[in-house]
Amino acid sequence: MEKILAYIAKNQYLVFTATWQHWYLFAVSTLFAILIGLFIGIFVTGEGREKIGRLVLTITGAAQAVPSIAVVALVFIFVGIGFTPAIIALIIYSLVPIVFNTTSGLLSISAKLIEAARGIGLTNSQILWKIKLPIAIPVIMAGIRSAATINIGTATVAAVIGGGGLGDLIFTGLRLQRTEIILIGTFLAAIIAILVDTLIALLEKVVTPKGLHISR
Amino acid sequence: MIELKNITKKFGKTTAVHNLNLEIEKGTITMFIGPSGCGKTTTLKMINRLIEPTSGDILINNQSVVDMEAVKLRRSIGYVIQETGLFPHFTVYDNIAVVPRLLKWDENKIKERIEELLDLVTLDTSYAQKYPLQLSGGERQRVGLARALAANPEVLLMDEPFGAIDPINRLKLHDSFLEIQEEIKKTIIFVTHDINEAIKLGEKIAIMDNGELVQYDEVNEILQNPENEFVENLLGRDRSLKALALEKTKNFVIQDGFLTAGLNEDQETLREKIRNSQSEHAFILDERGRLKGRKTLQMSKRTGKFELVHDSDPVVVDRNNNLIEALSKMLESGEHQLPVVNSKGKFVGVVNLSSIFAEVTEAETKKEVKGAQV
Numbered sequence: 001m002e003k004i005l006a007y008i009a010k011n012q013y014l015v016f017t018a019t020w021q022h023w024y025l026f027a028v029s030t031l032f033a034i035l036i037g038l039f040i041g042i043f044v045t046g047e048g049r050e051k052i053g054r055l056v057l058t059i060t061g062a063a064q065a066v067p068s069i070a071v072v073a074l075v076f077i078f079v080g081i082g083f084t085p086a087i088i089a090l091i092i093y094s095l096v097p098i099v100f101n102t103t104s105g106l107l108s109i110s111a112k113l114i115e116a117a118r119g120i121g122l123t124n125s126q127i128l129w130k131i132k133l134p135i136a137i138p139v140i141m142a143g144i145r146s147a148a149t150i151n152i153g154t155a156t157v158a159a160v161i162g163g164g165g166l167g168d169l170i171f172t173g174l175r176l177q178r179t180e181i182i183l184i185g186t187f188l189a190a191i192i193a194i195l196v197d198t199l200i201a202l203l204e205k206v207v208t209p210k211g212l213h214i215s216r
Numbered sequence: 217m218i219e220l221k222n223i224t225k226k227f228g229k230t231t232a233v234h235n236l237n238l239e240i241e242k243g244t245i246t247m248f249i250g251p252s253g254c255g256k257t258t259t260l261k262m263i264n265r266l267i268e269p270t271s272g273d274i275l276i277n278n279q280s281v282v283d284m285e286a287v288k289l290r291r292s293i294g295y296v297i298q299e300t301g302l303f304p305h306f307t308v309y310d311n312i313a314v315v316p317r318l319l320k321w322d323e324n325k326i327k328e329r330i331e332e333l334l335d336l337v338t339l340d341t342s343y344a345q346k347y348p349l350q351l352s353g354g355e356r357q358r359v360g361l362a363r364a365l366a367a368n369p370e371v372l373l374m375d376e377p378f379g380a381i382d383p384i385n386r387l388k389l390h391d392s393f394l395e396i397q398e399e400i401k402k403t404i405i406f407v408t409h410d411i412n413e414a415i416k417l418g419e420k421i422a423i424m425d426n427g428e429l430v431q432y433d434e435v436n437e438i439l440q441n442p443e444n445e446f447v448e449n450l451l452g453r454d455r456s457l458k459a460l461a462l463e464k465t466k467n468f469v470i471q472d473g474f475l476t477a478g479l480n481e482d483q484e485t486l487r488e489k490i491r492n493s494q495s496e497h498a499f500i501l502d503e504r505g506r507l508k509g510r511k512t513l514q515m516s517k518r519t520g521k522f523e524l525v526h527d528s529d530p531v532v533v534d535r536n537n538n539l540i541e542a543l544s545k546m547l548e549s550g551e552h553q554l555p556v557v558n559s560k561g562k563f564v565g566v567v568n569l570s571s572i573f574a575e576v577t578e579a580e581t582k583k584e585v586k587g588a589q590v
Binding site for chain 2: 112113115116117118119120121122123126131134135209210211212
């Protein structure tokens with residue numbers, strides 16, 4: 001404990017930068033992953049594209065089993081090292097649960113319900129914004145939540161290809177065999193993860209329409 | 217008026233509907249019935265263009281639906297499907313308000329309209345802020361009907377709306393549906409696979425099989441003269457019994473052969489009255505003529521004397537019930553005479569088993585005579 005505090009006191013700037021970088025890596029990649037993921041999920045479940053949607057579901061379902069280090073390594077092969085490749089790797093990896101959940105959430109809405117909406121005169125975009133998305137939002141939010149928390153963990157691995165962040169601290173600690181540095185990195189990453197998870201859980205409650213979690 | 221002209225629909229190589237011609241009169245309920253895959257739902261969905269016909273034309277009030285913008289057309293036609301068609305994340309109020317809002321109605325006008333509609337489908341205004349998940353199946357179906365009627369469309373398309381409702385509540389919904397239609401007089405096309413529902417609700421029935429129209433006629437005409445074996449099988453063996461569904465109890469109410477008494481009638485006098493009459497019981501009415509109970513003269517097992525037994529909740533028949541419903545109530549309660557009340561609970565007379573029986577016998581004879589002519 002003393003060693004930890006001593007290290008922080010001595011390397012304040014380093015620890016702060018690493019934390020900030022980590023947060024930045026996480027925030028930028030998650031934001032892009034959400035935007036791209038929602039777009040893909042909505043696109044592949046559009047009117048008449050349900051088959052593509054189911055295919056995407058199978059692919060992303062399987063892709064969730066790919067270890068994060070493999071994605072980081074692949075990005076390294078094709079893009080190289082540095083901050084941008086790290087972001088790219090993180091986006092790709094966190095896209096998977098978002099696309100999976102968005103697709104499955106939108107596909108699980110009963111066809112009868114959508115037909116009713118169309119039958120009373122809603123346009124395709126009204127069906128998407130007023131019916132499909134609000135009903136699928138709990139599932140979509142769950143996807144975003146798991147993507148975000150996983151992303152914080154994956155961001156430490158991204159240090160391998162020069163992404164910086166708390167991963168740098170952890171790997172430095174490993175190399176120098178100094179437990180306190182490893183612990184600082186892990187601990188800070190864990191705090192960010194808990195914080196983010198709580199925030200998204202709150203958001204999830206706010207955006208879920210009342211009628212969906214009510215009972216008689 | 218809705219006209220279907222030479223309508224054909226092909227899905228790939230299969231023909232779902234083949235050269236269908238049909239004229240549907242304004243203000244009537246027309247039932248589409250047939251086995252699954254006969255093309256009834258496909259035909260219905262072609263009217264609001266959820267499905268586009270391969271060839272042929274559909275006219276509503278002499279205007280071709282193809283010429284109208286699909287979304288506008290649909291907003292002008294009420295559409296009811298099974299209860300699952302309600303949007304779960306919208307309150308009852310917002311569900312009903314969907315089409316008026318699409319049509320950009322003023323919110324005050326929408327509010328008024330919704331109160332009016334909830335009243336029409338006999339739901340309390342407190343239901344407005346409930347969510348579909350908080351309602352029973354029957355209540356959801358009433359909301360579905362209210363939603364379809366929101367913008368006051370002339371035409372209503374109903375696709376097996378009561379299919380998921382249990383039999384008892386379905387009967388109740390049928391009664392209130394007919395009462396509502398008496399008030400609103402819409403042109404209704406109703407798809408069902410239940411022949412009893414078709415007979416009870418329909419004024420005309422269109423029977424379909426394999427994408428073709430087999431018979432299209434008034435209900436009693438179909439019951440009396442089925443076009444072919446297919447229709448006969450669809451109607452079942454108990455056609456004369458089914459014909460009873462066409463007759464309303466109110467036409468068979470009898471005004472004599474029973475006793476009534478006020479709430480404060482002296483017990484002794486009443487007992488004497490019953491003893492000296494043909495009946496075994498008297499119906500107790502309040503000062504406004506509402507049925508409040510029935511007193512029956514029974515031999516008491518304990519004392520061996522005849523005593524008046526009060527039944528505060530006797531079996532009653534609604535005057536809008538059909539004869540099948542009246543008959544089954546008689547069979548269930550073991551009575552050959554039941555009191556008939558109106559929707560406000562007012563006593564209007566009695567219905568006797570013998571009159572129902574006479575009706576069946578008459579229908580049988582009619583059928584035989586027609587058969588003999590052929």
